[in-house]
Amino acid sequence: MITCRTVVARLWKLVGEAEPASDRRSLERHLEACPSCRAYLDGYRLTIHVCKRLHCPPLPDRLAWRLRELLEEERGSKKGESD
Amino acid sequence: MTTVSPGQVVPAPAWQEELPSLERIFTEYAPRIYRLVRLLLGSDADAEDVTQQVFLQVLRKLPDFRGESTLPTWLNRIAVNTALTFRKQRGTRQKRLSAEPLDEFAADGIHAAVVPRVPGPLPEALAHEMHQLIEAAIGRLPDLYRDVFVLVDVEEHSNQEVADMLRLSVAAVKSRLHRARLLMRKALTPYFEETAA
Numbered sequence: 001m002i003t004c005r006t007v008v009a010r011l012w013k014l015v016g017e018a019e020p021a022s023d024r025r026s027l028e029r030h031l032e033a034c035p036s037c038r039a040y041l042d043g044y045r046l047t048i049h050v051c052k053r054l055h056c057p058p059l060p061d062r063l064a065w066r067l068r069e070l071l072e073e074e075r076g077s078k079k080g081e082s083d
Numbered sequence: 084m085t086t087v088s089p090g091q092v093v094p095a096p097a098w099q100e101e102l103p104s105l106e107r108i109f110t111e112y113a114p115r116i117y118r119l120v121r122l123l124l125g126s127d128a129d130a131e132d133v134t135q136q137v138f139l140q141v142l143r144k145l146p147d148f149r150g151e152s153t154l155p156t157w158l159n160r161i162a163v164n165t166a167l168t169f170r171k172q173r174g175t176r177q178k179r180l181s182a183e184p185l186d187e188f189a190a191d192g193i194h195a196a197v198v199p200r201v202p203g204p205l206p207e208a209l210a211h212e213m214h215q216l217i218e219a220a221i222g223r224l225p226d227l228y229r230d231v232f233v234l235v236d237v238e239e240h241s242n243q244e245v246a247d248m249l250r251l252s253v254a255a256v257k258s259r260l261h262r263a264r265l266l267m268r269k270a271l272t273p274y275f276e277e278t279a280a
Contacts, residue, residue, distance in 0.1 A: 003188075003191065003192025003193065004188060004192055004193050004194050005185060005188040005192040005193075006192065008185060008188075008265070009185055009261075011261065011264075011265075012257060012260065012261040012264070016235075016242075036193075036194045036197065036198040037194075037198075039198040039199065039200045039201065040194070040198045040268075042200065042201045043198070043199075043201045043268045043271075043272055043275060044264060044265070044268050046201050046202075046271075046275060047264060047267045047268040047271050048236055048264060050213065050217060050271070051217055051221075051232075051236045051237055051267065052236060052237065052239060054118075054214060054217050054218070054237050055214055056114045056115055056118050057114070057117070057118060057121075058114060059113055059114050059117055060117075060127070060131060062131065063113075063117065063131045063134060063135065064113075066131070066135050067109055067113055067134075067135065067138055068109075070135065070138055070139065070142070071105065071106065071109055074105065074142050
């Protein structure tokens with residue numbers, strides 16, 4: 001029987017991009033019998049879930065202004081080229 | 084090979100026709116680029132400077148964009164390169180979370196303490212406090228893990244894309260990502276417990 005430490009070290013095989021079923025089987029067997037590892041996995045999944053929902057803060061005014069200026073300069077130089 | 088006769092108008096490739104205007108690239112993607120850079124650097128002021136540098140590069144390189152990756156991936160690649168170069172030049176280190184996330188086990192490999200149960204699904208709109216906690220925990224990750232974590236778990240790039248961006252093997256991405264997730268779980272668990280209470 002694999003230990004909790006081994007299960008936690010391999011939890012990544014149970015989330016995200018598909019891993020071979022054979023790699024997951026021993027982990028799933030352990031999880032069925034171990035409430036602590038199940039709780040750990042729930043916390044691991046919840047962590048991933050909440051981080052994917054991290055908000056996108058609005059641009060600070062100063063940066064928005066600097067980018068706007070950059071865009072205007074680019075437009076000006078393009079216009080200059082075409083004139 | 085297709086030959087073009089003199090005077091014939093060559094249609095723009097499909098990817099070029101679908102390219103949004105410069106104005107749209109700036110307005111749509113600047114907040115995301117700023118968030119990415121801010122998370123990688125952990126500083127608002129540095130993130131502002133680097134975001135500006137990123138868009139300077141975008142202006143310079145956009146004519147060479149060939150649609151080999153999606154526009155957001157291409158933009159993020161420029162942002163990552165610029166941010167990592169900046170960080171390397173700055174060369175400072177902030178206080179980081181412990182780099183050993185597997186230290187919570189007894190000698191026999193069993194959990195050393197009771198693992199608290201986490202709540203069911205959290206509300207769709209995360210509390211402001213939660214956003215702050217996530218950002219702070221990401222900021223304390225060792226650089227090695229943070230880059231991969233931000234690109235996969237916040238920006239939602241595939242392991243392969245991140246491996247290409249950071250010039251790592253996919254196995255290295257998976258390993259660093261897992262360690263980062265363990266550290267993040269450890270940092271966020273107290274909040275989850277509070278939410279469950």
